[in-house]
Amino acid sequence: MLEWTEGIDISKWQDAPDTTKNIDLGKAYEQGARFVMVRAGIGKKADRNFEYARQNAKDNNMLWGSYWYFNFEFTPAYQANKYIETMRGDYGNLPMAIDIEKPLPPKSQKDWFLDQCKSFVDFIEEPMERTALIYSNPSFFRYYVGYSNVPFWMTQRDLWIAHYLSKPPFYIVHEPNPDPSKRSPNYKPWPAYKIWQYSDRGDGIAHGMESKQVDRNYFNGSLEELKKYANVQEPQPIPVPPDDPPDKPAMIYQGQMLSEDSHYSVWWEPL
Secondary structure, eight states: OOOOEEEEEEOGGGSOTTSSOOOOHHHHHHTTOOEEEEEEEETTEEOTTHHHHHHHHHHTTOEEEEEEEOOTTSOHHHHHHHHHHHHTTOOOSSOEEEEOOSSOOOGGGHHHHHHHHHHHHHHHHHHHTSOOEEEEOHHIIIIIIOGGGOOHHHHTSEEEEEOOOOSOOOSEESSOOSSGGGOOEEOTTSSSOSEEEEEEEEETTTTTOSSSEEEEEEESSOHHHHHHHTTOOOOOOOOOOOOOOOOOOOEEETTEEEOTTOOOOOOOOOO
């Protein structure tokens, strides 16, 4: 039986720049979301609302991660350094992610582009000290890369897949189900996805956004498994010291106080 944990992902588009309001992830938490992936930037620019969004996630007890929309027009080193700079040493509960989607270079430059992506991932993994997430969609893997040609380095990272099931599925499902919301994509050569962005039509207002819609995601596992993945240590209960044993009445014999190991066989009375 499948077990998922709800989450969302957001970017600057969820926060209107011409209003004094801000997003409220507390409402997303009330809707059942337990994690949020926040876009840190795109290409050479950091998102204007990133700092506020990640702090709002912390304030509302949500696990959080981040992603960077990779643009092949800028070098991997430049983009990775901008990403790391934006994080300010706080890399989140969940891994940093590379977002790979259009625009893409011509397929004749595919190998070069994939090498660029790998360089970016290598850069961000060093300070983060864990492997990054790979975010993309079925078209990228099926038509641009080819399922049989996915680079080995990609398969060694967890997959965050965007698939909205709006068309007949061309993927393997874990179990047949007529309800698209209950299907679960499985992309070889990965044994399983880590996060599935299953809709871009979530109710943004209900989730505390200024946009009408928000992306909705499933983590592939229970909340406890999500916390483990996020390296969250549950607080351990503080041990309560046992009550002090009651004082034993002193023993007196012929005007002398006896210790517990005295060998007198006497009648005794409390002091």
